[in-house]
Amino acid sequence: MEKTIRQGKTKKSFPVAKLVTYIALVLYTLILFVPFLVIFCTSFMSDYEIGASEFHLFPYEWSAEGYELIFTLDPNAVNGVPSLLIGFFNTMWQTLVPTVVSLFVSALVAFVYSKFRFPGRKIFFLANVFTMMLPLGAFGFVGYLFYVNIGWVGGARGLLPIIIPGLFGSAGTIFFLRTYYDSALSNEVVEAAKIDGAGTVRLFFSIALPLGKPAILAQFLFAFVGGYNSYSAQLMYLYNDKSLWNLQLALSELTGMLSEGNGYNNAKCAAAFISMLPLILLYIGMQKYFIEGINIGGGKE
Numbered sequence: 001m002e003k004t005i006r007q008g009k010t011k012k013s014f015p016v017a018k019l020v021t022y023i024a025l026v027l028y029t030l031i032l033f034v035p036f037l038v039i040f041c042t043s044f045m046s047d048y049e050i051g052a053s054e055f056h057l058f059p060y061e062w063s064a065e066g067y068e069l070i071f072t073l074d075p076n077a078v079n080g081v082p083s084l085l086i087g088f089f090n091t092m093w094q095t096l097v098p099t100v101v102s103l104f105v106s107a108l109v110a111f112v113y114s115k116f117r118f119p120g121r122k123i124f125f126l127a128n129v130f131t132m133m134l135p136l137g138a139f140g141f142v143g144y145l146f147y148v149n150i151g152w153v154g155g156a157r158g159l160l161p162i163i164i165p166g167l168f169g170s171a172g173t174i175f176f177l178r179t180y181y182d183s184a185l186s187n188e189v190v191e192a193a194k195i196d197g198a199g200t201v202r203l204f205f206s207i208a209l210p211l212g213k214p215a216i217l218a219q220f221l222f223a224f225v226g227g228y229n230s231y232s233a234q235l236m237y238l239y240n241d242k243s244l245w246n247l248q249l250a251l252s253e254l255t256g257m258l259s260e261g262n263g264y265n266n267a268k269c270a271a272a273f274i275s276m277l278p279l280i281l282l283y284i285g286m287q288k289y290f291i292e293g294i295n296i297g298g299g300k301e
Contacts (some may be wrong), residue, residue, distance in 0.1 A: 036276070043067070043270035047263045066266030069258075070274075073267070076253055078243050084274060086243065087250030094159070094246055095227030098166025102223065103216055105169035110177035111208040115190050116200075125178075131171045144236050158237035159244065162230075173219045180215040181208065217289035225279060251275050 038057065042050065043066045045059040076083035113125050143161070147153050152160040185208060193203055209216075231248040238244045245253075251271055258264040258271075283290070 039269045039273050039276075043266055043273050045266050047266050050265050051263060063266075066268075066270035067274075069264060069267035070254060070271045073258075073264075074254060075257055076242050076245070076250065083242065083245060083250035083254060084247065084271060087245050087247035088278070090244060091228055091247040094162060095224055095230070098163050099220060099223045099227055101167045102169050103173065103220055105167070106173035106219070107177055107209060107212055107216055108204060109169055110174045111181055111204055111212075113174070113178045114181035115185065115187065115203075115208075128171050128174055132175065140232060140236070147237070153237060155241055156244065158241070161237050162233050166227075170219075170223065173223070176219060177212060177215055180212060184215075185211055214289050217286055221283065221286055221290050224282070228279060247275055 041058055044062045044064065046061070046063045046065050049060060049063075070084060071082045074082045074084070078086055113121065144153070147161045151157065189207065190203060193207060198206065229248060230246065231252065234244075234246045234249045238246070238249070254271055255268050258267050
């Protein structure tokens with residue numbers, strides 16, 4: 001009885017390791033968050049305040065001057081519409097079309113690799129994985145010459161090299177989703193569905209696609225961010241047509257113009273913050289699916 005009482009009075013050891021971990025995570029979060037806060041606050045300062053005083057985080061007087069400048073001093077506006085606004089809408093459809101189609105194709109291919117056995121399956125999959133090892137950025141100029149030769153460069157035709165190649169799936173997404181289906185979708189479930197009369201198409205749309213929703217949405221986030229931040233392809237194929245510029249190209253040209261003279265730091269920060277805001281909101285909205293999808297099939301059998 002006395003031993004039991006002593007054990008009950010024994011104090012638990014202080015979780016030093018957990019405390020250190022939390023402190024490290026908080027510091028890391030601050031390191032990531034502070035630059036965004038600086039950009040946000042600077043965008044609401046007047047250009048006079050930025051140049052006339054020492055560094056301070058929050059504005060003495062909040063001003064929307066920077067946001068007004070990027071819409072009124074834009075030399076690349078098309079028919080009076082600011083280039084950032086045109087770039088945003090162009091980015092949406094130029095990114096969403098290939099991303100959505102690519103995810104559908106990748107999910108279908110990954111499901112076939114995971115649950116079907118056919119001659120050459122391993123060879124095809126290894127070939128798919130091999131393409132992930134290639135430095136595709138090194139083929140940019142070669143690709144440009146190829147598209148020039150087939151007439152896919154110039155005016156609206158410049159959209160073809162940006163959209164068409166992305167419609168056939170992604171090697172990395174196929175690899176990820178195949179691993180997800182291997183762990184999350186058991187062969188017994190597939191066989192039971194086949195016994196109930198489900199064909200390949202029904203298996204994919206009724207079982208594989210809904211089950212893979214977290215992983216597919218996680219890959220959507222990766223692919224969308226990549227397309228949203230795309231710059232070099234648009235610079236090569238769409239530079240001569242301002243009405244087709246995406247957000248990153250419009251942002252680069254606008255900040256380059258603002259950098260030619262002294263000042264306009266508030267406008268540069270305002271343009272940068274506007275371009276970042278959609279991705280921040282997207283991640284906040286999809287955070288649950290992103291984390292669930294990254295945990296590849298964890299706990300699902």
